[in-house]
Amino acid sequence: xxxxxxxxxxxxxxxxxxxxMYNEEAGKYGGTMATGYVLLNIDFDKGxxxxxxxxxxxxxATSLSRILKNMEDQGLIVRKRNPQDGRSMLVHLTDxxxxxxxxxxxxxxxxxxxxxxxxxxxxxxxxFGVIEKINxxxxxxxxxxxxx
Amino acid sequence: xxxxxxxxxxxxxxxxxxxxMYNEEAGKYGGTMATGYVLLNIDFDKGxxxxxxxxxxxxxATSLSRILKNMEDQGLIVRKRNPQDGRSMLVHLTDxxxxxxxxxxxxxxxxxxxxxxxxxxxxxxxxFGVIEKINxxxxxxxxxxxxx
Numbered sequence: 171x172x173x174x175x176x177x178x179x180x181x182x183x184x185x186x187x188x189x190x191m192y193n194e195e196a197g198k199y200g201g202t203m204a205t206g207y208v209l210l211n212i213d214f215d216k217g218x219x220x221x222x223x224x225x226x227x228x229x230x231a232t233s234l235s236r237i238l239k240n241m242e243d244q245g246l247i248v249r250k251r252n253p254q255d256g257r258s259m260l261v262h263l264t265d266x267x268x269x270x271x272x273x274x275x276x277x278x279x280x281x282x283x284x285x286x287x288x289x290x291x292x293x294x295x296x297x298f299g300v301i302e303k304i305n306x307x308x309x310x311x312x313x314x315x316x317x318x
Numbered sequence: 319x320x321x322x323x324x325x326x327x328x329x330x331x332x333x334x335x336x337x338x339m340y341n342e343e344a345g346k347y348g349g350t351m352a353t354g355y356v357l358l359n360i361d362f363d364k365g366x367x368x369x370x371x372x373x374x375x376x377x378x379a380t381s382l383s384r385i386l387k388n389m390e391d392q393g394l395i396v397r398k399r400n401p402q403d404g405r406s407m408l409v410h411l412t413d414x415x416x417x418x419x420x421x422x423x424x425x426x427x428x429x430x431x432x433x434x435x436x437x438x439x440x441x442x443x444x445x446f447g448v449i450e451k452i453n454x455x456x457x458x459x460x461x462x463x464x465x466x
Contacts, residue, residue, distance in 0.1 A: 176430050178336050180449050185333040186376055187456045188326050195462055228334055277462070282324050284461050288451055293444055300445040301328050303436055308335045313432050314343055314425070 177304075188281070195277045199270065204229075204237050206274035209246065209267060217262035219252060246270055325452075336429070343425045347418065352377075352385050354422035357394065357415060365410035367400060394418055 192203040211226050212218045218226075224234045238261065241247045246267035252258045263271060286294060307313055340351040359374050360366045366374075372382045386409065389395045394415035400406045411419060434442060455461055 171427060171430065176426060177433050178340075178426070178429060180446065181329060181333050181336060183376070184449050184452055185329050187453055188329060191456050191461060192326075228331070278324060278326070279319055281326060281461050282319060284455060285325050285452055288455060289448060293448060296441055296444045297448040298328065300437060300441060301332050304332055304433055305335055307432060307436060308339050313339060313429050 191281070192277065196274070199273050201270065201274070204233075205241055205244075205246065205270075206277065208234075208237060208241060209263065209271040209274050210278070212247065212261055212263050212267075212271070214263065214268065214271070217250070217260040220249065220259045220261050223261065241267075339429070340425065344422070347421050349418065349422070352381075353389055353392075353394065353418075354425065356382075356385060356389060357411065357419040357422050358426065360395065360409055360411050360415075360419070362411065362416065362419070365398070365408040368397065368407045368409050371409065389415075 189203055192206065196202050196206050207227055208223065211223055220235075220238065223229075223238075224231050227234070229237075238247065238249070242249060245264055248262050248264055249259045250262060252260045289297070337351055340354065344350050344354050355375055356371065359371055368383075368386065371377075371386075372379050375382070377385075386395065386397070390397060393412055396410050396412055397407045398410060400408045437445070
């Protein structure tokens with residue numbers, strides 16, 4: 171089994187292609203994939219607790235707080251004390267951030283629309299079925315439970 | 319369209335699950351997913367030019383050279399001058415590296431075997447078909463060529 175024939179190689183390669191594409195597209199608007207993801211994960215009206223963003227995005231606290239700092243400097247977000255909990259902070263979109271969020275959303279919708287239209291409903295259902303089952307096998311620790 | 323309903327979210331999540339699983343498994347043998355990948359990409363007998371490893375693994379030169387340095391310190395590899403080209407270096411596996419490469423290979427084969435056995439031939443063919451088509455759409459720049 172060559173590395174380029176494995177399932178993991180193909181999933182990794184595809185994710186890397188998508189990330190590269192999103193970074194290129196975000197670059198046209200002065201952003202990165204990471205800033206786009208953050209914008210999309212902030213509640214448009216009510217803002218989102220900064221502590222909730224990391225888990226939502228599968229990102230470590232140190233990377234995330236560096237990105238949030240940059241985004242604040244760029245005027246995309248503001249951090250305000252949470253009125254319901256004085257110890258935590260809420261991240262709000264600025265008007266500029268809301269405009270950029272719209273562009274990020276369009277980029278994601280565009281990718282998902284073009285891809286969906288390239289396949290039949292059955293093909294997409296099968297694809298998601300395989301993806302979900304792989305995740306189940308991993309999270310239920312079925313892969314390395316006993317050597318074959 | 320919520321982030322968790324997008325195709326990219328599912329591919330990213332699955333890749334992150336696989337990476338976490340491989341890192342955990344490699345940890346049992348004192349390694350990481352990255353060292354395992356390097357071991358698997360070095361020719362068992364003839365060694366591999368260090369300049370060829372980065373492109374093969376989709377890894378940047380700086381990250382790779384840090385990993386190679388660590389692996390040399392751990393006695394997994396040795397770097398020797400290329401007899402055919404005095405300016406480049408060949409990375410060779412030590413006997414210890416060859417032993418660890420075998421363990422890395424077993425981990426990859428185990429994952430791919432368990433996953434393959436969970437699906438029919440048709441399901442896997444469809445899955446790879448979708449993955450390849452997504453890569454084609456991206457590399458042929460079909461996603462953002464014109465706004466829908």
